[in-house]
Amino acid sequence: MSVLVFLENWDGKFKKLSFELVSYASKVAEMLGDQAIALTIGKVEDPELEKLSTYGAAKVIAIENEAFKALDDQAYTSLIADVALKTEAKVLVLANNNTGKALAPRLSVRLKAGVASGVSKLPVSTNPFVVYKKVFSGKAFANVAIKTDVKILTLAQNSFDLIESPKDFISEKLAIKPDEQLLKTTVKEVQKQTGKILITDADIVVSGGRGMKSPDNWGPLVELAGLLGAATACSRPVSDEGWRSHDEHTGQTGKIIAPNLYFAIGISGATQHLAGISSSKFIVAINTDKDAPIFEAAQYGIVGDAAKILPKLVDAVKEMKSK
Amino acid sequence: MKILVCISNVPDTTTKVKFVDDSKKLDVNGIQWVINPWDELALTRALELKDDAANGVQTVTVAHVGLVSSDPTIRKALAIGADDAIRVNTESGDAYSIAAQLADAVKDGGFDVILCGIESSDHNGSTVGGMLAEFLGCPSVTGVSSVKFENAQAVITRELDGAKEILTLPTPFVAVVQKGIAKEPRIAAMRGIMMARSKPIKVVEPQAIDSLTEVLGYEMPKARAACKYVSADDAGQLISLLQNEAKVF
Numbered sequence: 053m054s055v056l057v058f059l060e061n062w063d064g065k066f067k068k069l070s071f072e073l074v075s076y077a078s079k080v081a082e083m084l085g086d087q088a089i090a091l092t093i094g095k096v097e098d099p100e101l102e103k104l105s106t107y108g109a110a111k112v113i114a115i116e117n118e119a120f121k122a123l124d125d126q127a128y129t130s131l132i133a134d135v136a137l138k139t140e141a142k143v144l145v146l147a148n149n150n151t152g153k154a155l156a157p158r159l160s161v162r163l164k165a166g167v168a169s170g171v172s173k174l175p176v177s178t179n180p181f182v183v184y185k186k187v188f189s190g191k192a193f194a195n196v197a198i199k200t201d202v203k204i205l206t207l208a209q210n211s212f213d214l215i216e217s218p219k220d221f222i223s224e225k226l227a228i229k230p231d232e233q234l235l236k237t238t239v240k241e242v243q244k245q246t247g248k249i250l251i252t253d254a255d256i257v258v259s260g261g262r263g264m265k266s267p268d269n270w271g272p273l274v275e276l277a278g279l280l281g282a283a284t285a286c287s288r289p290v291s292d293e294g295w296r297s298h299d300e301h302t303g304q305t306g307k308i309i310a311p312n313l314y315f316a317i318g319i320s321g322a323t324q325h326l327a328g329i330s331s332s333k334f335i336v337a338i339n340t341d342k343d344a345p346i347f348e349a350a351q352y353g354i355v356g357d358a359a360k361i362l363p364k365l366v367d368a369v370k371e372m373k374s375k
Numbered sequence: 376m377k378i379l380v381c382i383s384n385v386p387d388t389t390t391k392v393k394f395v396d397d398s399k400k401l402d403v404n405g406i407q408w409v410i411n412p413w414d415e416l417a418l419t420r421a422l423e424l425k426d427d428a429a430n431g432v433q434t435v436t437v438a439h440v441g442l443v444s445s446d447p448t449i450r451k452a453l454a455i456g457a458d459d460a461i462r463v464n465t466e467s468g469d470a471y472s473i474a475a476q477l478a479d480a481v482k483d484g485g486f487d488v489i490l491c492g493i494e495s496s497d498h499n500g501s502t503v504g505g506m507l508a509e510f511l512g513c514p515s516v517t518g519v520s521s522v523k524f525e526n527a528q529a530v531i532t533r534e535l536d537g538a539k540e541i542l543t544l545p546t547p548f549v550a551v552v553q554k555g556i557a558k559e560p561r562i563a564a565m566r567g568i569m570m571a572r573s574k575p576i577k578v579v580e581p582q583a584i585d586s587l588t589e590v591l592g593y594e595m596p597k598a599r600a601a602c603k604y605v606s607a608d609d610a611g612q613l614i615s616l617l618q619n620e621a622k623v624f
């Protein structure tokens with residue numbers, strides 16, 4: 053029996069999310085007295101695969117075939133389901149990103165396995181199998197029992213700490229030919245986002261709202277983010293008005309993120325905005341209105357004009373870095 | 376070409392949620408129910424596609440699993456412009472049972488494009504669309520920010536971590552849509568509201584399908600520590616608090 057964790061790769065590389073997934077899967081395996089098995093599809097070299105054993109994968113199964121280059125929901129589902137059966141997986145773990153959201157539900161039907169998505173903690177109990185998950189966009193949580201023999205969990209990014217528990221590196225390379233009938237997704241063009249930290253990956257996110265007043269005032273915010281190695285983000289009206297690009301918009305209808313630190317600058321803190329950021333470990337609010345709802349969600353706050361405060365923060369970070 | 380949009384009926388996004396029955400059930404008192412925001416955008420896009428005759432879209436149907444109490448939400452979708460509706464007459468269970476009911480109700484409907492939202496704002500499952508596709512045995516694509524037709528071929532933009540992909544899929548398929556699919560939700564005009572009254576809602580009796588998961592109880596989020604204020608004149612102090620107290624750098 054096993055806990056099977058599916059890992060996507062980015063040009064043959066894993067990222068922090070991948071190691072969070074393996075750390076999580078090996079802890080769940082420990083709870084069940086099983087072992088965690090990692091599954092990758094795509095070309096990944098051994099040294100990269102070996103990293104997975106550092107975080108507790110007892111075995112790494114790598115499936116390499118050009119035909120699986122692009123994500124095809126049906127072909128991937130079929131592959132993962134086969135491996136799940138072969139490894140007698142009791143629990144499948146995937147990321148709660150668009151790849152996981154594409155595959156987990158199909159696997160659920162294929163394996164008749166109940167899904168709990170967006171979990172951020174280890175199961176509350178394993179018999180019955182109960183997990184704690186966010187509902188109502190973060191306004192509440194639920195304890196959800198999964199009643200099937202096989203369970204599927206998708207893990208929220210940045211919500212589970214990396215845990216090193218090195219195992220011997222045991223890998224199995226499978227050359228599986230896809231069922232041509234299943235491959236129906238034809239990718240014509242891939243536009244990679246390069247040179248920019250993805251807001252879903254970032255440990256620190258510096259975000260601006262309508263209180264930034266104009267697209268021309270973003271200089272110090274971007275500078276602050278740059279100094280902190282942070283990603284920049286914004287509220288919905290800011291992206292709607294084209295002050296910032298659409299992929300920066302956080303909230304219920306934008307990106308849902310959980311960084312260590314989120315700066316909400318000139319953002320009122322509407323519930324739809326909070327829905328995207330309330331899982332951040334620390335929230336800093338900067339707002340001229342002392343009654344803005346964002347201060348209820350924040351741990352640190354400054355009541356004042358962003359235009360005056362941002363340069364001071366930039367200076368303070370420069371000073372911190374010079375020490 | 377026929378388009379189907381699956382809609383869920385959710386509390387308005389500004390609702391302050393409360394629970395009753397030993398925190399086992401949502402307190403529905405005073406809740407205003409709306410079409411799930413993603414589904415509203417999906418419907419808007421479906422209608423935009425229908426507006427352009429070149430796309431050859433004949434009908435836009437909405438489907439919902441829920442009791443008669445959901446009818447006002449379905450009527451709203453009809454008022455916005457959907458041609459007809461299917462409602463599977465059962466209290467919605469977990470995502471698996473919803474998808475199974477939907478699949479059974481729509482499998483013979485001849486739908487070419489099926490749109491679902493990326494998540495419903497109540498259970499935040501992000502699963503019904505993919506499950507429906509697997510039940511129907513058709514391809515699916517998740518994280519869709521654009522759907523259009525070029526020479527009768529569906530051209531789809533998918534957003535994955537760090538990459539945007541332009542892809543094509545044969546029909547029928549399920550597209551699970553997210554930000555970008557439509558700009559603003561289309562709103563119902565008076566004429567639409569009048570017309571909606573006479574548009575058909577086909578009520579389908581449910582299959583016997585069990586849920587695979589069960590909500591044992593709800594909890595409110597743990598209260599966060601009160602906000603600690605730093606004076607605006609001494610803004611730099613914030614950075615040292617973040618460094619030494621919160622230890623985030």
Ligand SMILES: Cc1cc2nc3c(=O)[nH]c(=O)nc-3n(C[C@H](O)[C@H](O)[C@H](O)COP(=O)(O)OP(=O)(O)OC[C@H]3O[C@@H](n4cnc5c(N)ncnc54)[C@H](O)[C@@H]3O)c2cc1C
Pocket residue numbers: 260261262263264286287288289290301302303304305306317318319320321322323324325328338339340341344356357358359388412
């Ligand atoms: C279905 C639905 C979904 C939505 N989804 C999202 C979503 O995903 N994300 C999202 O962000 N919104 C979303 N919204 C919109 C949301 O309701 C708010 O309108 C939006 O978040 C407000 O953005 P804001 O805080 O930037 O602007 P405002 O609400 O206008 O707030 C600006 C803030 O800046 C402060 N301010 C003004 N001047 C200064 C200054 N000089 N220095 C510092 N502070 C200043 C003001 O006091 C105010 O608090 C959604 C709405 C709906 C109905």
Ligand SMILES: Nc1ncnc2c1ncn2[C@@H]1O[C@H](COP(=O)(O)O)[C@@H](O)[C@H]1O
Pocket residue numbers: 380381382383384411413414438439440441467470473477490491492493494495496498499500501502503504
């Ligand atoms: N009761 C329902 N009836 C019809 N469609 C639904 C229902 N619940 C969810 N959906 C569809 O599935 C999408 C994702 O919902 P969920 O998987 O619950 O997050 C929604 O945006 C709808 O398109």
